[in-house]
Amino acid sequence: MASPTVENYLKALFLLSVEKGEVNITELSNLLQVKLPTANSMIKSLHEQGWVSYEKYKPLTLTPKGKKKAALIVRKHRLTEMYLVEKMGFGWEEVHEIAEQVEHIDSTIFFERMDELLGNPNVDPHGSPIPDKNGDMQQKVYDPLGVCLPGDTVKLVALVHSSSEFLKFLNRRELQLGAKLKIESIEDYDKSMVVSYENHSFETFSKDVCDALLVERLG
Amino acid sequence: MASPTVENYLKALFLLSVEKGEVNITELSNLLQVKLPTANSMIKSLHEQGWVSYEKYKPLTLTPKGKKKAALIVRKHRLTEMYLVEKMGFGWEEVHEIAEQVEHIDSTIFFERMDELLGNPNVDPHGSPIPDKNGDMQQKVYDPLGVCLPGDTVKLVALVHSSSEFLKFLNRRELQLGAKLKIESIEDYDKSMVVSYENHSFETFSKDVCDALLVERLG
DNA sequence: ATAATTTGTTAGATTAACTAAACTTATTAT
């Protein structure tokens, strides 16, 4: 059994390679909040154990075995977040911290029961995909709101990142996944957008926010 | 924050001192499945950190601080077991292993939400008391079925131990907490008892089993 | 092409949790 520490490294490698492709040790050490030599020596050990492909001074990749292992941890994390929101009434900004711990629980039945009770969801409360039992994850490619045009009607389906600050920002504006947004106008100067949804008319979102909101075009 | 290892030591000390009063290091090391010197050096460290009162060659006791800490871990364990049974549909024989891990999760809101959703239970699925938020646990003193007499009618309220083998034994006989038992007769030779309950008439239980079933007298 | 900067590696140390082996103290049996 891999330790929680090892599991966190594998998960970090997986998530970084999903968003970037290549992973270098500096990014990894930043994400995990450890010093570079710590990550370096852990990588050597992960390499020896067959989780990671590694050559000195080259970028890192997970082996197929490592990738599957990591995906199954991500699965546990995201199922947990979904369970916490759907069955225990937590807000989407509260669940990551808890899931960060629950993901290390070693119990097949526990996560299978969660999955059943949730009706086999394929996305988490932030719209991120949940890998299946084989560790296969299909990452859909969505447009950020930022690339849409005035007059477009879109549905909010996922987020680029899910920091609790960002989630609380969205909470304050009552913006949830599934919301239908209409783009009223775009400010040419700073690319901020004025949008309407539900009972919010003419909310203004900065470019930063727009680029973090992933949408599906409607109609 | 105490590590899971330290938490398991504190919990073990707490549970051993509830059932025996005094704790010696050998029992502790047996329960935790570590060698005697391992437990010995951990005890020195727990002593230095103020969790345990300790003098060489003397039995161990938790300090008030250690006792409270331990009780709150037991609280998390037992709330978890209750949640798994009541809200997730697990059998009482399946939950201990999972709770053994979940008890180490560091999240006030998580366990408070569990407690709420369960309606602030004060016993776990095996009838063991759940310490309150201050770490106070009132251990009720029940009679084992073994001390009852023919003709007595009693209610099963708790178990002396909850090994999954014992729980599966009870499952096979459809005997659950809350069941009303009538003692039909006692075999003088081996002190085994013939009891009736629900739609089970004349089940025979060995002395060992009778001593592990805690009951409340009725009528 | 050389220098400066960034990135990655190695060496040496620390702490937590564990072990086996040797030793000491306490308890029990003769």
Add this chain to the structure above:
DNA sequence: ATAATAAGTTTAGTTAATCTAACAAATTAT
């Protein structure tokens, strides 16, 4: 009272995970 056994302690050593400091390689800027 002495010997035997059980219980507890110490010593020396391992592995995992971390750190700081020093060094080396690769990349980027001049």
